[in-house]
Amino acid sequence: MTGDKPGKIWKFGDDVDTDLIIPARYLNVSDGKELAAHCFADVRPEFSREATVGDILVAGKNFGCGSSREHAPLALKASGIKVIIAESFARIFYRNSFNIGFPLLESSEAARALTAADRVTVDIATGEIKRESDGAVFSTHPIPAFMRELVDAGGLVPYLRKKRGGT
Amino acid sequence: MPRGSAMGMTITEKILAAHAGLGRVSPGDIIEVTVDRALANDITAPLAIETFREIGAVEVFDKEKIILVADHFVPNKDIASAEQVKKMRGFARLQGIRHYYESGDAGIEHVILPERGLVGPGQVVVGADSHTCTYGALGAFSSGVGSTDLGAVLATGFIWLKVPPTIRVEYTGRLQPFVGGKDLILFTIGMIGVEGALYSALEFGGSAVRGMAMHHRFTIANMAVEAGAKNGIFEPDDITKTYVKETSGPEAGYFTSDADAVYSRVIAIPLDGLEPQVAFPHSPANVRPVSKVGTVPVDQVFIGSCTNGWYEDLREAASVLKGKKAAKGIRLIVIPGSPAIYLRALREGIIETFIDAGAVIGPPCCGPCLGGHLGILASGERAVSTTNRNFIGRMGHPESEVYLSNPAVAAASAVLGRIGDPRELKD
Numbered sequence: 209m210t211g212d213k214p215g216k217i218w219k220f221g222d223d224v225d226t227d228l229i230i231p232a233r234y235l236n237v238s239d240g241k242e243l244a245a246h247c248f249a250d251v252r253p254e255f256s257r258e259a260t261v262g263d264i265l266v267a268g269k270n271f272g273c274g275s276s277r278e279h280a281p282l283a284l285k286a287s288g289i290k291v292i293i294a295e296s297f298a299r300i301f302y303r304n305s306f307n308i309g310f311p312l313l314e315s316s317e318a319a320r321a322l323t324a325a326d327r328v329t330v331d332i333a334t335g336e337i338k339r340e341s342d343g344a345v346f347s348t349h350p351i352p353a354f355m356r357e358l359v360d361a362g363g364l365v366p367y368l369r370k371k372r373g374g375t
Numbered sequence: 376m377p378r379g380s381a382m383g384m385t386i387t388e389k390i391l392a393a394h395a396g397l398g399r400v401s402p403g404d405i406i407e408v409t410v411d412r413a414l415a416n417d418i419t420a421p422l423a424i425e426t427f428r429e430i431g432a433v434e435v436f437d438k439e440k441i442i443l444v445a446d447h448f449v450p451n452k453d454i455a456s457a458e459q460v461k462k463m464r465g466f467a468r469l470q471g472i473r474h475y476y477e478s479g480d481a482g483i484e485h486v487i488l489p490e491r492g493l494v495g496p497g498q499v500v501v502g503a504d505s506h507t508c509t510y511g512a513l514g515a516f517s518s519g520v521g522s523t524d525l526g527a528v529l530a531t532g533f534i535w536l537k538v539p540p541t542i543r544v545e546y547t548g549r550l551q552p553f554v555g556g557k558d559l560i561l562f563t564i565g566m567i568g569v570e571g572a573l574y575s576a577l578e579f580g581g582s583a584v585r586g587m588a589m590h591h592r593f594t595i596a597n598m599a600v601e602a603g604a605k606n607g608i609f610e611p612d613d614i615t616k617t618y619v620k621e622t623s624g625p626e627a628g629y630f631t632s633d634a635d636a637v638y639s640r641v642i643a644i645p646l647d648g649l650e651p652q653v654a655f656p657h658s659p660a661n662v663r664p665v666s667k668v669g670t671v672p673v674d675q676v677f678i679g680s681c682t683n684g685w686y687e688d689l690r691e692a693a694s695v696l697k698g699k700k701a702a703k704g705i706r707l708i709v710i711p712g713s714p715a716i717y718l719r720a721l722r723e724g725i726i727e728t729f730i731d732a733g734a735v736i737g738p739p740c741c742g743p744c745l746g747g748h749l750g751i752l753a754s755g756e757r758a759v760s761t762t763n764r765n766f767i768g769r770m771g772h773p774e775s776e777v778y779l780s781n782p783a784v785a786a787a788s789a790v791l792g793r794i795g796d797p798r799e800l801k802d
């Protein structure tokens with residue numbers, strides 16, 4: 209699947225933790241849409257209003273560190289974010305995202321070069337990122353085969369259902 | 376991938392291999408392992424239960440191996456939290472899960488699981504809580520996962536894992552008074568950074584941890600995740616064995632690392648002369664020795680959490696507070712990690728010391744640690760806290776600040792009204 213329409217970028221720095229993505233005081237619900245309403249509430253209050261389907265989040269190192277709350281990738285996915293590109297991801301956030309079928313790409317080069325003013329298309333299958341303004345192409349670490357299977361299936365739940373012979 | 380050479384394995388690799396039914400595993404292998412214990416709490420269980428149902432599962436893989444603890448927003452802080460716990464309770468009843476704990480039967484998950492002998496050496500423990508890494512102190516492979524992962528474990532009893540490379544930390548030397556596990560781990564995170572152990576196992580060893588009491592080891596393993604680690608682990612020894620016997624814990628196996636095990640990095644940390652450490656906002660890696668803190672006035676002091684809510688932590692804080700009072704205007708909050716710890720502290724006069732010092736005692740739960748309730752900070756306020764995270768807004772308003780320390784420094788700071796060293800206090 210290719211990003212046919214170039215996506216708008218939300219740019220963040222290093223060590224964005226899950227408390228920033230979704231502060232603990234909003235964890236008394238687990239619905240993605242409700243969580244999305246409070247996504248980045250403390251640091252980017254405009255995010256929940258302005259993020260739209262197909263937007264892309266670009267960040268530095270160790271994105272998603274801290275608490276294991278799956279509410280964080282859920283909130284981002286429900287905000288419409290199509291993919292996150294970062295220099296590196298915290299381990300649990302990485303697992304959680306693929307488990308809900310939310311793809312992440314690792315690329316130091318793209319994470320450093322891209323700014324909020326850029327528009328990019330992202331091909332999740334090949335990991336190729338293309339900047340609209342100058343056609344610059346950034347390549348990323350390929351997503352491991354097992355995780356690709358998870359994303360293609362739509363997450364761990366549909367993956368396991370398929371494995372169990374369900375629908 | 377070529378392998379089969381006679382290279383040794385680390386304790387983490389041995390436990391994972393044993394649970395994958397393999398003779399050996401190497402870092403990078405994606406394997407499926409059987410799970411001995413699966414844990415969730417009032418925040419993460421509801422999502423995991425949804426996953427469990429969506430998979431189409433009807434019965435949990437083993438009702439004796441699942442542990443559910445209501446500890447984050449309890450006693451329920453609002454209607455939404457009450458609904459979350461209700462969902463978890465209903466599931467536990469329906470499935471006949473014996474290890475369901477709430478209210479006076481609960482306490483902080485990472486304190487009550489070891490204390491009640493529910494986890495033990497050689498096990499694979501996964502929990503939908505990032506500080507599940509705490510049980511590595513007992514020589515278990517223990518790691519935090521998300522709710523979807525946990526929901527799948529509830530259904531299948533298996534989890535997919537990538538075998539992590541291991542970083543070994545060697546502590547040597549002698550500890551100064553008022554220096555403990557918290558200072559070792561803060562110093563280590565300050566040195567390697569919050570992603571210094573990303574995707575890795577952190578193995579703690581060396582002459583200084585041989586003979587170290589269990590509560591220090593729990594504190595150290597607890598914060599392995601703050602360096603990005605998948606798990607933190609100690610090789611079990613006589614102290615572990617005594618603890619397991621006393622708590623009647625399970626003994627899945629006392630694994631140790633081979634002498635020729637392969638490490639991705641070995642870090643030597645001499646402890647002679649190490650001072651108590653303080654992590655400044657807003658990162659557990661932003662660490663300074665207490666003598667270099669300067670004048671930092673505080674509004675609140677919190678002693679508790681899965682990092683430092685152990686009996687010995689309370690005893691240490693009380694020894695600093697004995698006969699003294701928290702400075703006027705300082706809110707001192709103490710929360711024992713479990714009802715058993717609360718009761719022991721009560722019987723030994725420790726709680727009395729706290730109340731005499733002007734402390735508020737909270738019921739065993741997470742309390743203000745995650746900014747949920749029972750001690751939220753207002754804008755511009757500062758807290759010294761014995762917890763594990765000081766991210767922006769972690770304990771309340773995004774413009775509040777959290778400084779992490781050990782229990783003795785926290786207690787001294789309450790008396791001084793600013794961050795300070797217990798050695799500054801005269802009797």
Ligand code: SF4
Pocket residue numbers: 447483484485504506680681682740741744745762763
């Ligand atoms: S005490 Fe704090 S860190 Fe520990 S489980 Fe509770 S909220 Fe998490």
